[in-house]
Amino acid sequence: MSGIATCLWFDGQAEEAIAFYVAAFRRAGRPAEPGPVLRGGPAGPDGVLLATARLDGHEVQGLNGGAEHRFTPAISLSVACENQAEVDAFWDALGEGGSPMACGWLTDRFGVCWQIFPKRLPELLMSPDREAAARAMQAMMDMVKIEIAPLEAAFAGE
Numbered sequence: 688m689s690g691i692a693t694c695l696w697f698d699g700q701a702e703e704a705i706a707f708y709v710a711a712f713r714r715a716g717r718p719a720e721p722g723p724v725l726r727g728g729p730a731g732p733d734g735v736l737l738a739t740a741r742l743d744g745h746e747v748q749g750l751n752g753g754a755e756h757r758f759t760p761a762i763s764l765s766v767a768c769e770n771q772a773e774v775d776a777f778w779d780a781l782g783e784g785g786s787p788m789a790c791g792w793l794t795d796r797f798g799v800c801w802q803i804f805p806k807r808l809p810e811l812l813m814s815p816d817r818e819a820a821a822r823a824m825q826a827m828m829d830m831v832k833i834e835i836a837p838l839e840a841a842f843a844g845e
Contacts, residue, residue, distance in 0.1 A: 692739075692746035693764065695799060696756050701749030704797045705738040708747060711780035715773060717743040758798040760788070765802035771835045777803045778832050791833040805835050811842050819844065 697704055702724060712719035722739030738749040743766075766781075768774045778787075781803065784796030791804045811823040819842045826841035827833065 694748040696752040698754045701751045702738040705749040714780040715776035763800035
């Protein structure tokens with residue numbers, strides 16, 4: 688276990704969710720390895736208390752804590768993608784059974800919110816050319832899944 692990890696609170700779905708994330712990251716071409724599962728106690732099916740994985744170098748824990756807490760978009764996991772193919776792969780894999788939101792956000796089938804965006808997006812939005820950056824921002828605001836080509840076109844004023 689590394690010094691910091693993301694812990695996600697589930698209501699009996701921790702092991703299933705962690706397996707889903709490992710599969711989604713692998714489908715999108717990123718490294719993902721399941722970790723140990725802590726069994727024992729009344730939490731979750733088959734007594735699963737905690738399931739773990741390493742997703743692209745980041746440790747994620749799934750805790751079966753009960754129905755007391757739910758996920759909201761106030762907390763999300765973000766994935767910076769190298770190109771449009773990677774954006775598409777993550778969007779499809781993590782969005783399977785979930786719901787798309789605006790501006791590159793989606794909620795997966797477990798209720799966890801994800802931001803799927805190309806690494807090029809912050810470069811465009813932080814450009815010293817503030818007018819071009821504003822055009823790219825407006826283009827992004829009109830998108831559900833982020834598409835790089837229209838962002839680049841908006842940035843260029845096309």
